[in-house]
Amino acid sequence: MGETIIEKIIRHNTGKAVKPGDIVTVNVDRVMIHDIFIPFVADKFEEMGFQKLWDPDKVVLIYDHLVPASQQDDTRHFHVGDAFAAKYGMKNVHRSDGICHQLMTEAGYVKPGNIVFGTDSHTTTYGCVGAFSSGIGYTEMASILGTGTMWIKVPETIKVVIDGELPENVMSKDIILRLIGDLRADGATYRALEFSGSTIENMSVASRMTMANMAIEAGAKCALFTPDEKTAAYCETELDEFQKSLVGDEDAVYMKTMTYKAEDFVPVMACPSQVDKIRDVSELQGETIDQVFIGSCTNGRLEDLMAAAEVLKGKKVADFVKLIVTPASRKIYRQAIELGILDTLAEAGAIITHPGCGLCCGRTGGILTDGEKVVATNNRNFLGRMGTSKVQIYLASPKTAAACAIAGKIVMPE
Amino acid sequence: MEAFTGKVWVLGDDIDTDIIIPTEYLALKTIDDMKQYGFSPLRPELAGQIQKGDIIVAGKNFGCGSSREQAPEIIKALGVQCVIAKSFARIFFRNSINNGLLLIEQPDLHDNVKEGDEVTVVMNEHVDHNGKQYPIASLPENLMDIIQAGGLVKAMRKLNGLD
Numbered sequence: 351m352g353e354t355i356i357e358k359i360i361r362h363n364t365g366k367a368v369k370p371g372d373i374v375t376v377n378v379d380r381v382m383i384h385d386i387f388i389p390f391v392a393d394k395f396e397e398m399g400f401q402k403l404w405d406p407d408k409v410v411l412i413y414d415h416l417v418p419a420s421q422q423d424d425t426r427h428f429h430v431g432d433a434f435a436a437k438y439g440m441k442n443v444h445r446s447d448g449i450c451h452q453l454m455t456e457a458g459y460v461k462p463g464n465i466v467f468g469t470d471s472h473t474t475t476y477g478c479v480g481a482f483s484s485g486i487g488y489t490e491m492a493s494i495l496g497t498g499t500m501w502i503k504v505p506e507t508i509k510v511v512i513d514g515e516l517p518e519n520v521m522s523k524d525i526i527l528r529l530i531g532d533l534r535a536d537g538a539t540y541r542a543l544e545f546s547g548s549t550i551e552n553m554s555v556a557s558r559m560t561m562a563n564m565a566i567e568a569g570a571k572c573a574l575f576t577p578d579e580k581t582a583a584y585c586e587t588e589l590d591e592f593q594k595s596l597v598g599d600e601d602a603v604y605m606k607t608m609t610y611k612a613e614d615f616v617p618v619m620a621c622p623s624q625v626d627k628i629r630d631v632s633e634l635q636g637e638t639i640d641q642v643f644i645g646s647c648t649n650g651r652l653e654d655l656m657a658a659a660e661v662l663k664g665k666k667v668a669d670f671v672k673l674i675v676t677p678a679s680r681k682i683y684r685q686a687i688e689l690g691i692l693d694t695l696a697e698a699g700a701i702i703t704h705p706g707c708g709l710c711c712g713r714t715g716g717i718l719t720d721g722e723k724v725v726a727t728n729n730r731n732f733l734g735r736m737g738t739s740k741v742q743i744y745l746a747s748p749k750t751a752a753a754c755a756i757a758g759k760i761v762m763p764e
Numbered sequence: 765m766e767a768f769t770g771k772v773w774v775l776g777d778d779i780d781t782d783i784i785i786p787t788e789y790l791a792l793k794t795i796d797d798m799k800q801y802g803f804s805p806l807r808p809e810l811a812g813q814i815q816k817g818d819i820i821v822a823g824k825n826f827g828c829g830s831s832r833e834q835a836p837e838i839i840k841a842l843g844v845q846c847v848i849a850k851s852f853a854r855i856f857f858r859n860s861i862n863n864g865l866l867l868i869e870q871p872d873l874h875d876n877v878k879e880g881d882e883v884t885v886v887m888n889e890h891v892d893h894n895g896k897q898y899p900i901a902s903l904p905e906n907l908m909d910i911i912q913a914g915g916l917v918k919a920m921r922k923l924n925g926l927d
Contacts, residue, residue, distance in 0.1 A: 386787075397921070399926040469831055486831060488833050489859070535828055569853055571854055733780075734804075735782050735787070
């Protein structure tokens with residue numbers, strides 16, 4: 351009997367063939383904890399009575415949501431994190447390098463076929479390199495820190511096949527938003543998504559990352575892409591036989607298969623305040639806006655900033671619009687400087703901020719008030735996410751967001 | 765069989781973790797500091813109205829969104845006895861079990877109950893409302909083990925020979 355990608359990863363990890371519904375204990379390859387939750391993880395770890403980490407080198411601590419601190423008590427999280435890292439011998443600590451999900455793959459902590467857990471729902475991101483990664487709470491993280499293991503239920507898989515060439519102004523963000531609209535916000539709950547087809551094969555790792563990042567918005571446990579040459583180059587590794595085998599078998603059993611033609615995709619937005627409320631941008635044109643945010647672990651990478659810069663080159667951001675650009679990591683920030691992208695954006699009138707979560711988690715850098723509208727490239731438009739509960743958040747691709755910033759209203763990218 | 769009764773608060777579909785507790789309050793020191801802000805983007809008055817032993821009945825995909833474990837902890841701290849929903853998001857489900865917040869999946873109750881009604885839960889069997897019984901499933905064994913240990917922290921303390 352054939353296997354899906356997630357079934358192959360779990361078999362390789364546990365040494366036993368599995369089927370959906372089986373409850374198994376896996377050995378964890380890497381974990382990620384971010385600044386918001388480290389005090390809670392540290393408390394629970396000690397309350398549980400553990401004396402040492404199962405493997406300090408497999409634990410990564412990243413400060414991103416609170417960097418730089420915007421509220422009076424935020425820096426306490428750094429002190430707690432630093433003390434925990436020192437006490438238990440952790441070396442992998444990033445204090446201002448960028449967003450956790452960007453760093454986990456960019457800094458080489460995650461390899462194809464790994465099993466990784468993080469204290470953040472967007473941990474699904476690492477499926478972009480063919481890793482099984484998922485978000486958990488801080489209590490469960492504390493138990494992994496002590497044991498190196500975690501129980502999971504083997505998920506059913508939904509196969510998504512996309513073939514053909516995307517229209518020019520359509521980005522992978524438009525694909526994943528459309529898919530979330532079709533699945534709905536709970537359509538993939540407890541399930542794995544598995545992507546294949548020529549469109550996916552031709553896509554950059556960065557574009558795949560955008561899609562894996564947002565899989566959780568349909569409730570998915572993980573989202574998996576087959577590792578290929580681009581993955582190997584990105585991860586600076588050579589794929590071994592196991593990693594090369596991470597393809598869904600012809601005779602694998604899928605819960606369902608969803609098939610798309612790339613040519614049918616159009617620029618879309620998720621409308622306030624649900625991620626699955628998807629409309630074509632062409633239907634929303636003319637809606638005036640107050641702010642645009644280009645950044646986050648969803649769309650703050652070099653290709654996203656480059657796409658925005660192409661749209662904004664030689665143009666100006668509308669007078670009454672604030673365009674906030676937040677590179678996902680320090681590495682991306684520096685590359686964007688070197689390539690002149692940040693200069694192009696600044697010339698157009700963008701406000702460029704430090705790398706980090708920034709406005710996406712609604713704590714800093716562009717908080718809005720009642721009645722204001724923002725077009726944003728991040729992953730959530732929940733009520734109250736970027737200010738008051740009467741702020742309206744529209745999620746879009748970087749190209750669409752940049753076009754809206756120039757027009758001062760919702761427009762199609764050109 | 766264990767049974768309990770509670771007064772119902774009714775919430776809709778897709779109640780996300782940003783609604784249950786917005787990110788801006790997550791760096792407060794304790795769950796007790798945070799709990800007054802529970803559900804504030806949707807119903808600012810709700811946290812002050814919930815009484816110990818009340819039951820939340822919600823639509824589908826309750827707890828979707830972030831991995832913040834403060835979400836189930838706050839619901840528990842507000843005194844909510846259990847949440848009965850059409851379905852739950854997976855991280856929220858795990859976090860609730862690990863913190864000893866009881867979750868029950870029931871597809872039909874939400875459409876027939878109104879706020880202020882009383883419901884009775886007969887564990888692993890059914891929920892009773894207005895003379896009608898709504899069947900519910902039993903929890904898998906590994907989850908019952910965690911709940912019976914009193915949550916994941918206690919289970920780990922036992923593993924480490926502390927309790």
